[in-house]
Amino acid sequence: MVEPLNIALAGLGTVGSGVVRLIETNAELIARRARRPIRIAAVSARDRTKDRGVDLSRYDWEDDTAALAARADVDVVVEMVGGSDGPALALARNAIAGGKGLVTANKAMIAHHGLELAAAAEAAGVALKFEAAVAGGIPVIKGLSEGAAANAIERVYGILNGTCNYILSTMEDTGRDFADVLADAQRMGYAEADPTFDIEGIDAAHKLSILAAIAFGTRLRFDAVETMGISRVKAADIEQARALGYVIRLIGMAGIDGTNGSARLFQRVRPHLVPIDHPLAHVDGATNAVVAEGNFMGRLLFQGAGAGDGPTASAVVADIIDIAKGEKGPAFAMPAAELEAMEPASSGHRVGSSYIRFTVPDRPGVLADITAAMRDAGVSIESLIQKGDPDQDGEVILAVVTHPGPESAVTEAMRILDGSDSLAGRPLVMQIIGA
Amino acid sequence: MVEPLNIALAGLGTVGSGVVRLIETNAELIARRARRPIRIAAVSARDRTKDRGVDLSRYDWEDDTAALAARADVDVVVEMVGGSDGPALALARNAIAGGKGLVTANKAMIAHHGLELAAAAEAAGVALKFEAAVAGGIPVIKGLSEGAAANAIERVYGILNGTCNYILSTMEDTGRDFADVLADAQRMGYAEADPTFDIEGIDAAHKLSILAAIAFGTRLRFDAVETMGISRVKAADIEQARALGYVIRLIGMAGIDGTNGSARLFQRVRPHLVPIDHPLAHVDGATNAVVAEGNFMGRLLFQGAGAGDGPTASAVVADIIDIAKGEKGPAFAMPAAELEAMEPASSGHRVGSSYIRFTVPDRPGVLADITAAMRDAGVSIESLIQKGDPDQDGEVILAVVTHPGPESAVTEAMRILDGSDSLAGRPLVMQIIGA
Known part of the structure; x- marks a missing residue:
């Protein structure tokens, strides 16, 4: 067997611990598919003493993520610290500048700084991968950038936030109102104590801006996503929609309006009415789903678990396996310098x-x-x-x-x-x- | 721009013509994503004079596929001749032995000879790819072998034959009986004049055996797929199933029964009852869909067009783009010699x-x-x-x-x-x- 791929994990929350558990549980299988073992060289988190349900004693511990990224025995840094800026961004820049590959599940950081990081990774000749940043365990970035690579993508849209979908489909099933279902979801841990990012559509907008850049070969424009959340949807809306043959879902949608010189990037996250015979109408609970329409393949649907430690770890480790196999192509399917700067469309x-x-x-x-x-x-x-x-x-x-x-x-x-x-x-x- | 990837197309039926049309229509986009142009060096088919709706005069013509495979200016041969043996297999063996990559949509050939061809391709250091052989335009081979690579797959199942799904969902919508709907489907070109391969489940069994090998790392066992078609399903069955909360779909399903020493490969194609709240229950018409369940990612669904020239060409060209980018990993996600020889399970x-x-x-x-x-x-x-x-x-x-x-x-x-x-x-x- 060849040399292992040595990785360092920064951030050991639910996803980070999930990655450790996955790499340990499926070690043999991963080595067969990656053609080499994946070895955790070192880990780092805020609190060394916290019980995370996994035995970390066999891995080197670094208190400082800068030290983690600087280790000579590390090939790839896995950033699971979170937050669009601050320590996560510093670590990402650091790791890439130091010639390490970077894998991250951090949609906010990629939505805000993806272009800069992609350009840096290309310059350094290292991989930057973020499959887990969009739609959790669903390999939709790979599906769009490789599976659908032969197509001009006409439109990409989907259910990108599990919390909103859980709330809307529960309102649908129970007839209860938004605030009531949200409070329950918070009690059960399906929604954050501060649910703003989810219910106002910001999390979905992060993901949509990443999908759009990959689907259309355009520069990331998170700032230009027209965003409205679900907090104004009433039980009465769901009832009326149903009577008319629709369900209500928070949909992120992106496309290109116009052609050539006048082409504009359309990106919007809003609650939509979805006809009951549309595949997205049957996506319930915390499930995510993405539809891409291409000029040859027609309509393609990817559906699965959009969050949770297992599915997210599955996407993170798929990226690591790709890197182990030598994949280090451009992060947005084409070099950052070739991504088109496209003005936002008016809805x-x-x-x-x-x-x-x-x-x-x-x-x-x-x-x-x-x-x-x-x-x-x-x-x-x-x-x-x-x-x-x-x-x-x-x-x-x-x-x-x-x-x-x-x-x-x-x-x-x-x-x-x-x-x-x-x-x-x-x-x-x-x-x-x-x- | 670097050197183009030179390809030769053998077989210019609807899929072959679709590949030419796709490569011409999306040439610029493909070159950006592949990092180099894809150039059709030569084509071959039985009848040079037939009008295929694409202008072939700009490509070299070879009457003989052996000559096509022997051309020094060809990097990759695209086999769209069809048939499990005969000229298709001869061409595939020829091309690989001559150091060319091979891309095919030929599920019958891969189901019967995939292991031999994969071993030959590895020995020759060339790529063998067949995304289009399973579920048409849906990148499910990539999804399983790369997107889900971090997971032990517990079960893979789905709707793998568009003709059967069209017939069953039309029976469901209209209350008409099998023979009646089949005759209509044949008149409209949705079913072949001799529909045996489709309606008896053989086509689905070809695809299932390929999916199983990739999902479980086992040697192909098409011969061991327990297969029953849909010709005995009556309108009355569909009516009863509906009354009980189910729809009827032809499902191919594979899994591993038992563990370690006693592990057995379960593969079956049969009409099943699918609960109406299952995602496969809403897959209508000629659409295909594949579900994979992994130990970390949970349930993943891929859905899209399972046939047709556009979707199939989309998958063929995605494979070509992967090869253009340097991808030539083992055809079944791990080397042919490492695929486990597993006995069939008893249902x-x-x-x-x-x-x-x-x-x-x-x-x-x-x-x-x-x-x-x-x-x-x-x-x-x-x-x-x-x-x-x-x-x-x-x-x-x-x-x-x-x-x-x-x-x-x-x-x-x-x-x-x-x-x-x-x-x-x-x-x-x-x-x-x-x-």
């Missing part, structure tokens, strides 16, 4: 159907005001459902589905209605995905 | 629930005979549905679902009933997949 130019939920006072004339605004903005209504009885606040839910048309017309209708006393609250607009 | 040892459909004469005492046989064989009945009215042949359908138990007990019950005048025809047994 107003997009054409599609929308769902608009109004909360209105229970009095005559409201429907006339709303439909007049829609008419004046050029929005054509396909269906309108008004629930018979006012809710506990004396308000009525009015759900409108539009015929396909420019999204800008819907925005204009909302502008006309802004401040109208026919509205008891801000309307919620959600796009409808085609089947 | 009788498996434990699960079964659906049994009896066709019985419409007279008293039948139910007593059947339930007595089940009792004597130790089969525990979970539910039993007898349709009220006899069909046009004066026969009644009786559908039984068993509690989980050894499959051998069901086989024994069928043995007891064999020849009984309480049966108007041979019963159909289908396994039920757990959710």
Whole structure:
């Protein structure tokens, strides 16, 4: 057997401990597939004494990640410290500058600094890999950059945040409202104490920006992802959607609008209505799923566990095995310098159907005001459902589905209605995905 | 830009023409992702004059595939001739022996001769790749051998034949019977004039044997795949299954039974009942889907177009791009000599629930005979549905679902009933997949 690949692990939270457990459990199998053993040379974390359920005594301990990255006996540093900047970024820069390969599950760091790190890795001739940063255990980065490599990707979209999908599908199953289900999810550990990153769509936006760069060969533009979370989705929306043949999912979607000189990068994370005959409509619980549509392969779907120590460790170690086999191609499937700097698209130019939920006072004339605004903005209504009885606040839910048309017309209708006393609250607009 | 990768295409049917079209259409993109251009050096097919919808005049023509494989200016031969033996196999052996890489979509050839070809390719130091041989445009071979590389795969199963899935899901949607839907599918070109390979499960068995070798690191055993097709599935079975909360799909399934010294390779293609909340239950039409369950990643699903010139060409060219990037690892994820020779498992040892459909004469005492046989064989009945009215042949359908138990007990019950005048025809047994 040839020389082992020596790795150093920085950060021993649930994912880091999972990586240790995986490498120990499947050691023989990994050595056969990687054509050489994977050896943990050293580990580092904040607290040496904490019980992590794995025996770390056989590995060298470094208190300092800089010392870890500087070790001469390390080929690859596995960064599982977390956070977009700070110690994680310092370690990543350090490791690459020192000629080590870098594997990370850190979506925030890659979304913010992926281009810089990719360029540095290429310059240093080392691998930078982050399969675990997007959709946990699903090999979607490999699937897009290698499996779908022969295709011009037209669109990539999916369910990228397990917490949101758990909340939405539980609301769907139980009829309970958002705040209630979130509180439960927090109690059970499915949602963080501060759930902002998840429920406001930021985590999904991190992942989407990475997928978009790989799918379209464009420079990362996390800053340009139009993002809305799920906190305004009501149980009543889910009920109306179901009556219309849809479920509600938080979808991250990216595509290229226009062609050649006028091409723009479209990236959006928002709750969408998904037709029940679409594969994403059956993705329940904390599962993730990504759809890519290519000009030859058609529609491809990847689905699996989007988080958790086992699935995430599976993706981290797959990257390590690739490096052990000699793979060190560019991180975003083509050299960083060749990635196209593309301006963000305006979503107003997009054409599609929308769902608009109004909360209105229970009095005559409201429907006339709303439909007049829609008419004046050029929005054509396909269906309108008004629930018979006012809710506990004396308000009525009015759900409108539009015929396909420019999204800008819907925005204009909302502008006309802004401040109208026919509205008891801000309307919620959600796009409808085609089947 | 570095030297192009020079390829030769043998066979210009729909897939071969699709490969030419793809390489021409996406040439620039492919060169960026492969880090070098892919150049078609020469082509070969039976009939030079046939109009294939692509302009072949710019490529050298060889009448003889041996001459094609012998060209000094060719790095990789793409075999799209078809057939498990004969010219395809001769070409494959020739190309590899001559130091060329080989890419093929030929599942029959790989199922029968994959081990020999893999060993030859390793000895010659060239790549052998066949992503397109399994599940068309879905990168499932890459997904299993690289994406899931860190995992011990516990089970791999899926919908591997688009023709059968089209027929079963059309029967489901329309209530029509098998022969009727097959005839329509043949008229529309969704099924071959001689559909045996598809509807009898042989095509799916080819693919399953390849998936199993990669997932479990075992030697190919196509001969040991227990295979039953869909021709005996009736519209009434689909109706009963639906009433019980299932759909019927032709499933190829492989796994390892037992451990270490007593480990056996289980491979079976059969129609199964799939619970409606299982992701495979929503795979309709000609779509393929593969599920792999690993000890760390959990359940992973790949879904997409299983056939057609575009998707198949997408997989063929993905393999070519990998080779252009220098990838020439062993064809079955580990060297052919290391693949384990594992004896086939007996399905009788498996434990699960079964659906049994009896066709019985419409007279008293039948139910007593059947339930007595089940009792004597130790089969525990979970539910039993007898349709009220006899069909046009004066026969009644009786559908039984068993509690989980050894499959051998069901086989024994069928043995007891064999020849009984309480049966108007041979019963159909289908396994039920757990959710």
